[in-house]
Amino acid sequence: MINTAEDEEKEQKSSSSILNKSTLDIPKYCRPNVNNTLQEQAESLLPFYTFNELTRHNDSNDAWICIFGHIYDITSLIRKAQGTKLYQQLISYVGQDISFLFDEITHEPRRRIHPQTFESVSAIENLSILESLGIPFWQTKDLFIGRLTEYPRYIRLIHNFSPDHPFILEIAEEETIGQIAIKFLKYNSHIFSYIWRYNQQILDFNKTLTENGIPNEELFHDKYGWRSDNENCSTIVLCFSDDLTIA
Template sequence: MSSVHQYFLSEEERNSYEIKKYVTDDVSKEVEYFLPTEVAVHNTEIDCWISYNDMVYDLTDLCKVWANRREIKPILAYAGKDISHWFDHEKNDIKYYVHPVTGALVPYCPHGPIPDVIPSVVPCSTWRPLDKCPWWLDDKYKKGHLTKNARPCRILNVLVGVQVVIMVCEEDSISRIQERALVYNKNGKSYTWKFEGKDLNLDLTLTENGIPDERERFAACGIPDDYYIPCLMCYYNE
């Protein structure tokens, strides 16, 4: 059996200084979570977001660098979508396969070549390893996390009796939910937010405030999952 030639970054290379220097280390920045629908609206060449491995990335700058080249076409085709199936989750790298003819371990690109992937499948003396951090490992494109659970939330403005139902991330704090609801009430953050008569802790999530997502329990009982949606009460502060 022929030996396998590797055409990807080794574990040592991935952890080397050359890779790390491309990665930001701003731990003070608050982690932001996004809904799949929020990613989906960024689906053009001049505004291109994608998600993979539970993270959200803004590849707009990458699209500019690779504009009008065939390598960017697969990414544009998946703009606003999830491309986790391109990646090996354990290695946090793109998938590879053993070429049936050459026996080389080569990138698996079923939709065509993509940026920062060496296309050659034949070992040769002119081959050189990638001399920069590939885009899928470069944290400068990172926007935040893709939510693990998008859940509905009802918000009632007690002053005027108007209510809306919006989708929020399971990981959103009440403060973040307030920001999402500003489109319906620009002064919403100045209101007092309560649930069942108790003030909500703005730094905690719905679940942490004792408001779990019970849709799975409803479904198990044959009840529509929208039968009951928790309602956050917003009281105007005079």
């Protein structure tokens, strides 16, 4: 269900009432962070990323690639490859999904027929150089950092003290509220000290948006072929608490 302007106004007014309520009355999984417990729990979970997040990590100093939904940070590998033919090849892959270079069954590089020699060669050129640097990264978990979401979605975050300055954030459907909060830390170092609320409900940091009863409206729009954009996303109100964590 899409939030109307009237719904948002009611949400903003009602959010102020929580300031006078002791956080002890709030379940611990919804309560502002205590001793960084919520943050530690969120950091222990498998991260999920959107395709847009993947594409932003696209240079030699910050290099991610995706293979069959698995995201790898190959920045260290690129440094090792400097001075070799492999270097520019890896640079051409960063920030992209390169699953097309791999076999769907074996998850190993595809084979192709060389147009001049007619020999069977790897779809990844200079594979021998890559193998000389160690076990190929797709065969280990050393460079694996998370999964690519199948269902990206947007949410609108509003501070109850400044409702006129919303923040639109693209997140993965599989992420918990705690994991979403981690991504928001770069904008607000005290984000785990806020109570997150949606339509009068206090959200559980250990559950996803859907598990907290917040539907993915992107799927609804896609089903009926409606135009979908981040202006129609769900609104979450961040309620200030005096139980601030240390930045």
